[in-house]
Amino acid sequence: MDATRVTEQPTSFERPQPGADRTEPPGALLRAPEPPQAALPLQSRAEGAIPRPGVPGVAGEPPEASARPGTATAAAGPTGPASEHSQPASAEPDAHRPRPVPEGIPAQPDAAARTADGTEPPACGDPAQSPQAVPAAAGGGGGRERRAPDGQDRRTGQGLPPGRPLPMRRDGDRLRFVGAATRRIARGMDLDEIVMGLCRATVPTFSDAILVYLREPLPVGDERPVGPLVLRLRRTDRIPAERDLEAGIMPVPAPEQPAELSVVTNELCEVRPGSALGEVLRGVRPVFTDTPSAGAALAELLGPDSELAVPGGQRTILAPLRGRRRVIGAALFLRRPDRPAFEADDLLVAAQLATHSALGVDKAVLYGREAYIADELQRTMLPETLPRPTGVRLASRYLPAAETARVGGDWYDAIPLPGSRVALVVGDVMGHSMTSAAIMGQLRTTAQTLAGLDLPPQEVLHHLDEQAQRLGTDRMATCLYAVYDPVSHRITIANAGHPPPVLLHLGGRAEVLRVPPGAPIGVGGVDFEAVELDAPAGGTLLLYTDGLVESRLRDVWTGIEQLREKLAATAQLTGPDHPPPLEALCDEVLDMLGPGDRDDDIALLAARFDGIAPSDVAYWFLEPEDSAPSRARRLARRALSRWGLEELTDSVELLVSEVVTNAVRYASRPVTLRLLRTDVLRCEVGDDVPQLPRLRQARATDEGGRGLYLVNKLARRWGATRLSTGKVVWFELHRG
Numbered sequence: 001m002d003a004t005r006v007t008e009q010p011t012s013f014e015r016p017q018p019g020a021d022r023t024e025p026p027g028a029l030l031r032a033p034e035p036p037q038a039a040l041p042l043q044s045r046a047e048g049a050i051p052r053p054g055v056p057g058v059a060g061e062p063p064e065a066s067a068r069p070g071t072a073t074a075a076a077g078p079t080g081p082a083s084e085h086s087q088p089a090s091a092e093p094d095a096h097r098p099r100p101v102p103e104g105i106p107a108q109p110d111a112a113a114r115t116a117d118g119t120e121p122p123a124c125g126d127p128a129q130s131p132q133a134v135p136a137a138a139g140g141g142g143g144r145e146r147r148a149p150d151g152q153d154r155r156t157g158q159g160l161p162p163g164r165p166l167p168m169r170r171d172g173d174r175l176r177f178v179g180a181a182t183r184r185i186a187r188g189m190d191l192d193e194i195v196m197g198l199c200r201a202t203v204p205t206f207s208d209a210i211l212v213y214l215r216e217p218l219p220v221g222d223e224r225p226v227g228p229l230v231l232r233l234r235r236t237d238r239i240p241a242e243r244d245l246e247a248g249i250m251p252v253p254a255p256e257q258p259a260e261l262s263v264v265t266n267e268l269c270e271v272r273p274g275s276a277l278g279e280v281l282r283g284v285r286p287v288f289t290d291t292p293s294a295g296a297a298l299a300e301l302l303g304p305d306s307e308l309a310v311p312g313g314q315r316t317i318l319a320p321l322r323g324r325r326r327v328i329g330a331a332l333f334l335r336r337p338d339r340p341a342f343e344a345d346d347l348l349v350a351a352q353l354a355t356h357s358a359l360g361v362d363k364a365v366l367y368g369r370e371a372y373i374a375d376e377l378q379r380t381m382l383p384e385t386l387p388r389p390t391g392v393r394l395a396s397r398y399l400p401a402a403e404t405a406r407v408g409g410d411w412y413d414a415i416p417l418p419g420s421r422v423a424l425v426v427g428d429v430m431g432h433s434m435t436s437a438a439i440m441g442q443l444r445t446t447a448q449t450l451a452g453l454d455l456p457p458q459e460v461l462h463h464l465d466e467q468a469q470r471l472g473t474d475r476m477a478t479c480l481y482a483v484y485d486p487v488s489h490r491i492t493i494a495n496a497g498h499p500p501p502v503l504l505h506l507g508g509r510a511e512v513l514r515v516p517p518g519a520p521i522g523v524g525g526v527d528f529e530a531v532e533l534d535a536p537a538g539g540t541l542l543l544y545t546d547g548l549v550e551s552r553l554r555d556v557w558t559g560i561e562q563l564r565e566k567l568a569a570t571a572q573l574t575g576p577d578h579p580p581p582l583e584a585l586c587d588e589v590l591d592m593l594g595p596g597d598r599d600d601d602i603a604l605l606a607a608r609f610d611g612i613a614p615s616d617v618a619y620w621f622l623e624p625e626d627s628a629p630s631r632a633r634r635l636a637r638r639a640l641s642r643w644g645l646e647e648l649t650d651s652v653e654l655l656v657s658e659v660v661t662n663a664v665r666y667a668s669r670p671v672t673l674r675l676l677r678t679d680v681l682r683c684e685v686g687d688d689v690p691q692l693p694r695l696r697q698a699r700a701t702d703e704g705g706r707g708l709y710l711v712n713k714l715a716r717r718w719g720a721t722r723l724s725t726g727k728v729v730w731f732e733l734h735r736g
Contacts, residue, residue: 391486408432408601
């Protein structure tokens with residue numbers, strides 16, 4: 001057939017149909033060209049349907065409509081003319097079908113689609129004008145605007161200068177714009193992205209400028225705001241110097257007055273109860289500001305000193321932003337005086353934009369609060385700072401599994417022990433969620449308590465296993481517990497299903513320590529085994545969780561071998577006589593992870609063994625007798641003279657005498673006395689009595705009880721630690 005058929009159908013969601021007349025009312029007829037080799041029969045109309053003018057054979061249609069050039073009559077069925085709702089008998093493969101376009105905000109037809117005299121080219125198929133077709137603007141403007149010969153809009157009679165985006169005149173335009181704009185707003189995760197998405201979606205397609213106000217401070221969840229409602233100007237946007245269209249960068253001519261829509265001086269606005277602005281916000285619906293009440297609300301929002309030139313007429317829309325429970329802000333849409341005013345349907349568009357933006361802001365605030373809680377939980381679960389024990393230097397790292405999983409079950413710890421020793425702990429609770437972090441916190445607290453009792457490593461793991469079983473039947477974790485003694489240069493390690501540690505020697509050789517693997521914590525009924533190994537001075541022990549060496553791309557033993565090679569290669573950079581710096585070594589270890597190579601959170605603890613030289617240690621056994629204090633003073637004086645610390649002799653003799661006297665009074669076995677010379681002078685006195693001494697204020701009539709008072713006044717630090725065989729009382733003095 002040579003003619004085109006006439007059918008009633010809505011505009012395509014993404015791309016305008018040929019032959020659409022933007023000046024016709026919503027739901028107007030579309031004249032789609034039909035392939036000449038086939039014609040689809042019209043569908044039957046339901047009985048009682050209201051006939052529409054413009055459809056052949058229906059009341060109200062002029063007779064010459066069916067004979068109009070470029071149109072086709074309805075195909076007749078067996079019983080008469082086919083109705084418009086009947087199913088077609090056949091369809092060609094290349095029959096017209098709406099095609100989706102890449103997601104984006106539809107742009108309006110631009111100046112390139114107009115003729116030189118400022119008028120729109122006639123639409124194809126219009127019997128009154130030339131049939132020359134004009135391609136739609138990039139991005140899909142939703143049809144073409146027909147112009148009167150004088151260059152004015154036929155619907156409003158207002159002139160539109162070249163280079164200005166045309167207003168949306170059809171429901172299809174608005175639907176496409178709202179769909180693309182809401183998708184753009186929904187992409188944002190944080191507050192700035194959502195507000196920016198609203199601004200970029202509306203300017204210049206919907207308005208020439210936008211002002212977005214948000215509540216200060218923003219309420220979170222079910223929080224009830226305290227204090228007055230204060231709005232703060234969060235972001236403004238206006239027509240930029242150039243627009244990024246789907247077909248490329250197209251400049252827009254700058255207006256003669258370029259800055260009046262961007263001049264805003266009032267950033268804070270307090271909304272008083274019962275005020276015009278308060279009533280508009282409480283009403284929730286967007287309003288034009290050309291009414292007295294809305295104009296007063298706009299003046300209150302902008303402030304008395306604002307220099308913003310607000311256009312007259314229906315060129316300004318004030319849209320409240322309401323979240324799930326309360327109003328959280330307002331958006332102001334403006335058009336310049338040289339552009340057509342907003343229409344009543346544009347209020348619905350503004351309402352949709354405001355609703356989606358407010359819900360997005362609520363989502364961003366809740367997400368930010370959850371992220372803050374997760375960060376605080378993880379920060380409090382892990383050590384804020386590492387201790388600085390004698391003879392060892394420490395460094396650590398922690399990486400969450402992902403930005404959306406900020407907490408996990410991995411932890412590390414370094415706990416000072418009596419005798420200048422230090423306990424090194426690293427563990428991993430199954431999973432990386434809030435529950436895993438909570439269980440990790442309980443196990444870490446239990447490990448600190450057990451370490452304070454100075455239990456052997458295998459006993460610590462045994463009690464951790466019992467604690468995990470008390471927490472639940474499915475509370476599984478792995479843990480590695482090591483105790484380093486800088487005096488003996490030895491380390492004792494017990495393992496509960498954790499990856500083995502790696503020791504980097506001073507010469508650059510890296511080895512994986514052979515530690516019995518053991519069963520994970522929480523299994524129950526498992527005996528743990530500890531091994532004692534050499535810890536040479538200058539060596540570096542690396543404790544880590546399985547997230548560092550295991551992923552979907554490699555198994556755990558392949559990752560451990562890569563870690564060993566990475567440590568050896570890093571040590572070669574500093575030479576055989578100088579170990580690599582700890583902080584730089586941790587960074588290099590984490591660099592071995594690829595972009596998609598991290599599936600779990602990572603805890604890393606590095607310990608550099610400096611040790612204490614034998615020449616800086618003095619150790620004696622004292623029998624529990626009355627002469628022990630005097631002998632202790634004599635031995636301490638000789639050691640200080642040998643070290644060149646004679647200026648500390650008086651203080652050390654007095655404090656050693658008081659501490660040894662208290663130990664000898666109750667001890668039944670020999671008392672130990674040890675002096676350590678490091679950056680400070682440390683004195684340790686051990687006995688077999690488990691009761692810890694307490695500092696108390698002696699009365700004037702008491703003959704004793706002043707020994708610890710003197711220790712507290714003269715020593716830099718002091719303390720007492722209970723051991724499995726008794727206790728150790730220690731104090732430290734500054735050297736010079």
